[in-house]
Amino acid sequence: MSTTTTLAPVLSMTGVSKRFGAVQALKDIDFDVAAGEVVALVGDNGAGKSTLVKTIAGVYSPDGGTVVFDGSPVTIHSPSEAQALGIATVFQDLALCDNLDVVGNLFLGNEVLRGRALDEVTMEQESWRLLRELSAKIPSVRIPVASLSGGQRQTVAIARSLLGAPKVVMLDEPTAALGVAQTAEVLNLVERLREKGLGVILISHNMSDVMAVADRVAVLRLGRNNGVFRVADTTSQEIIAAITGATTNAVTARAARRAPQEEQS
Amino acid sequence: MTTAHTPPPADPNATAVPADLQDERLIASPGVGGWAGATWQRVKSGDLGSLPVVVGLVLIWGVFYALNPLFLSSRNLVNLTVQMVPIGTIAIGVVLVLLLGEIDLSVGSMSGLAGAILAVLFVHQGLNVWVAIVAALAAGVVTGLVYGLLFNRFGVPSFVITLAGLLVLLGLQIRTLGKDGTINLPFESGLVQFASQQFLPDVLAYVLAVAVPAVYLLSRLRTNQRRSGAGLSAAPLPALALRAGLLALLLLVAAYVLNRDRGVSYMVVLFIALVVVMDLFIRRTAWGRSVLAIGGNVEAARRAGINVKRVYLTVFMLCSTFAALGGILAAARLASANQSSGGADTNLNAIAAAVIGGTSLFGGRGSAYSALLGIVVIFSISNGLALLSVSSDVRFVVTGAVLLLAVVIDSLSRRSRAAHGRA
Numbered sequence: 273m274s275t276t277t278t279l280a281p282v283l284s285m286t287g288v289s290k291r292f293g294a295v296q297a298l299k300d301i302d303f304d305v306a307a308g309e310v311v312a313l314v315g316d317n318g319a320g321k322s323t324l325v326k327t328i329a330g331v332y333s334p335d336g337g338t339v340v341f342d343g344s345p346v347t348i349h350s351p352s353e354a355q356a357l358g359i360a361t362v363f364q365d366l367a368l369c370d371n372l373d374v375v376g377n378l379f380l381g382n383e384v385l386r387g388r389a390l391d392e393v394t395m396e397q398e399s400w401r402l403l404r405e406l407s408a409k410i411p412s413v414r415i416p417v418a419s420l421s422g423g424q425r426q427t428v429a430i431a432r433s434l435l436g437a438p439k440v441v442m443l444d445e446p447t448a449a450l451g452v453a454q455t456a457e458v459l460n461l462v463e464r465l466r467e468k469g470l471g472v473i474l475i476s477h478n479m480s481d482v483m484a485v486a487d488r489v490a491v492l493r494l495g496r497n498n499g500v501f502r503v504a505d506t507t508s509q510e511i512i513a514a515i516t517g518a519t520t521n522a523v524t525a526r527a528a529r530r531a532p533q534e535e536q537s
Numbered sequence: 538m539t540t541a542h543t544p545p546p547a548d549p550n551a552t553a554v555p556a557d558l559q560d561e562r563l564i565a566s567p568g569v570g571g572w573a574g575a576t577w578q579r580v581k582s583g584d585l586g587s588l589p590v591v592v593g594l595v596l597i598w599g600v601f602y603a604l605n606p607l608f609l610s611s612r613n614l615v616n617l618t619v620q621m622v623p624i625g626t627i628a629i630g631v632v633l634v635l636l637l638g639e640i641d642l643s644v645g646s647m648s649g650l651a652g653a654i655l656a657v658l659f660v661h662q663g664l665n666v667w668v669a670i671v672a673a674l675a676a677g678v679v680t681g682l683v684y685g686l687l688f689n690r691f692g693v694p695s696f697v698i699t700l701a702g703l704l705v706l707l708g709l710q711i712r713t714l715g716k717d718g719t720i721n722l723p724f725e726s727g728l729v730q731f732a733s734q735q736f737l738p739d740v741l742a743y744v745l746a747v748a749v750p751a752v753y754l755l756s757r758l759r760t761n762q763r764r765s766g767a768g769l770s771a772a773p774l775p776a777l778a779l780r781a782g783l784l785a786l787l788l789l790v791a792a793y794v795l796n797r798d799r800g801v802s803y804m805v806v807l808f809i810a811l812v813v814v815m816d817l818f819i820r821r822t823a824w825g826r827s828v829l830a831i832g833g834n835v836e837a838a839r840r841a842g843i844n845v846k847r848v849y850l851t852v853f854m855l856c857s858t859f860a861a862l863g864g865i866l867a868a869a870r871l872a873s874a875n876q877s878s879g880g881a882d883t884n885l886n887a888i889a890a891a892v893i894g895g896t897s898l899f900g901g902r903g904s905a906y907s908a909l910l911g912i913v914v915i916f917s918i919s920n921g922l923a924l925l926s927v928s929s930d931v932r933f934v935v936t937g938a939v940l941l942l943a944v945v946i947d948s949l950s951r952r953s954r955a956a957h958g959r960a
């Protein structure tokens with residue numbers, strides 16, 4: 273599926289830890305993504321995926337470890353520094369301003385200016401272009417985001433990350449609230465980003481989506497690395513085992529229970 | 538996802554319908570009727586904007602006129618416009634902090650201190666009036682800087698910081714004024730003349746009343762042109778013409794009524810110009826956008842890469858500086874600075890004006906124009922009650938009741954917006 277393994281990683285981190293009070297959310301995490309590669313980050317609820325993404329995005333600063341971006345070591349103190357490096361993020365909680373309209377949210381922090389003033393016309397035009405690209409079903413870009421549905425809000429958040437020229441795009445459960453067509457568009461988008469040579473980090477609980485677009489799958493379990501799999505030579509069973517930490521688990525148990533039932537019927 | 542998905546035409550010009558009107562769920566509302574209908578829908582869903590204030594103002598004026606026709610006399614209205622400017626100027630700054638979802642409770646003492654600094658430097662030290670003005674404004678800048686730094690560094694709620702500031706500034710004001718406690722500004726000085734004696738020539742007032750709507754119309758037409766060029770819908774021409782016409786009518790009537798007495802004060806022109814400029818800053822610049830964004834959702838603004846601390850700093854500085862400017866204008870208008878300048882109800886009137894004018898206490902919603910509208914309401918009430926020779930105790934009660942009403946309307950419309958998806 274992928275021939276990009278020889279590329280040097282655009283982002284790589286070693287020994288990254290993050291602790292919240294008594295909770296060790298991340299412990300000695302090693303993680304990397306190459307240009308033109310899609311790495312899926314999977315793990316159970318609370319495994320630390322979002323924390324890792326926020327650490328890379330400059331929302332949290334790690335307690336320890338090193339981050340290398342584009343060949344040089346960096347410390348990312350703030351979201352604006354991450355953006356300046358070329359890291360775009362779709363957060364799980366979307367982080368939109370309800371009182372601003374769709375255009376305002378899309379271009380927040382990256383406003384197009386005409387002289388000193390905001391260039392609303394260009395921004396609105398560009399918004400429609402981005403949203404069409406994602407087959408977004410949004411009736412108007414001049415209504416406050418508060419009045420959008422969950423999936424529409426998610427689409428806005430995804431469209432945000434396509435602005436500018438990022439080198440790494442991180443998507444934290446981008447398709448959780450999306451319809452069938454919009455999910456397909458987001459997966460298409462992920463593939464397009466890979467073709468454009470961007471590094472993509474995709475968090476998803478949906479194994480078939482992961483197996484469909486990812487080149488590698490990195491598993492987190494209870495805040496630690498629990499294996500990296502190449503999609504080409506693994507199965508979802510193997511990944512699920514790594515996620516839950518056992519070869520027999522709730523998922524395989526269900527599958528086993530259902531199999532004899534289906535034989536009987 | 539392997540199914541061939543044909544994307545809709547990417548080129549907005551490929552279809553005749555403007556890019557922003559293609560979704561079939563949009564309820565088509567062409568022309569002026571549609572525009573009026575859309576406005577009515579917005580109001581019904583709780584996006585009241587300035588409607589309650591305007592309705593309230595008409596009621597207030599009607600009642601006072603019925604009780605004493607002198608209320609709407611040219612002479613009284615000229616007084617009203619001049620009286621309101623100092624606190625109105627302070628209210629512009631209050632609007633800014635409220636947009637962030639913060640508050641500054643010390644604007645009254647800040648204005649008092651600025652008046653004291655002005656008077657001491659100008660009268661006692663004999664310095665050039667401009668030097669005194671710059672020094673008084675600088676006191677505002679520094680105060681705001683300190684508030685902003687404390688807020689950013691320690692994350693103390695702004696109402697606590699500025700409550701402490703209120704006392705500190707009051708102490709500084711009394712200390713600055715020294716033993717006498719009152720300093721009179723010479724009546725013939727340019728500053729006092731500016732604030733109390735100088736009015737626009739009648740003709741100039743009329744010219745402005747026509748020129749301002751014309752500029753508005755032209756800029757909207759230019760926007761329309763750019764929007765059509767970009768394949769977006771344009772505002773209907775009759776609606777724009779109607780709005781500009783109404784604005785011109787309003788301004789011409791105001792100019793006519795005021796011109797029958799002394800006319801439009803330069804100080805009033807300065808105040809309105811400040812309101813218009815701040816409105817443009819809030820709506821049309823990246824800085825203003827980040828102020829609104831922070832008021833809506835600080836964390837989202839921070840993650841969007843906005844330098845949140847810098848925005849807080851600039852807004853606290855602007856607020857204190859507007860308060861200082863208000864203090865300077867107050868001292869100039871009364872030709873005096875004393876220990877009670879900026880005391881009593883200055884603080885509350887400035888904050889009440891911003892809220893009554895329609896700026897939300899919850900942050901992220903409001904406009905510079907609410908300073909103008911709110912201050913007109915407050916001074917109409919106090920001026921009207923004074924005409925009826927009602928004592929100040931009743932005045933406080935009435936103003937308090939109006940403020941309470943405004944806050945209730947704010948909360949109710951916020952709830953209604955949430956229900957109609959317009960948070």
Ligand SMILES: Nc1ncnc2c1ncn2[C@@H]1O[C@H](COP(=O)(O)OP(=O)(O)OP(=O)(O)O)[C@@H](O)[C@H]1O
Pocket residue numbers: 292295296297315316317318319320321322323324364
């Ligand atoms: N701001 C915070 N303060 C304290 N603890 C936190 C914070 N953020 C995350 N945690 C803790 O860190 C751990 C990892 O959380 P994280 O959000 O990274 O999980 P996740 O893998 O994204 O889970 P999910 O699949 O449910 O999104 C959890 O135990 C959580 O309680």
Ligand SMILES: [Mg+2]
Pocket residue numbers: 321322323364444
């Ligand atoms: Mg998560």
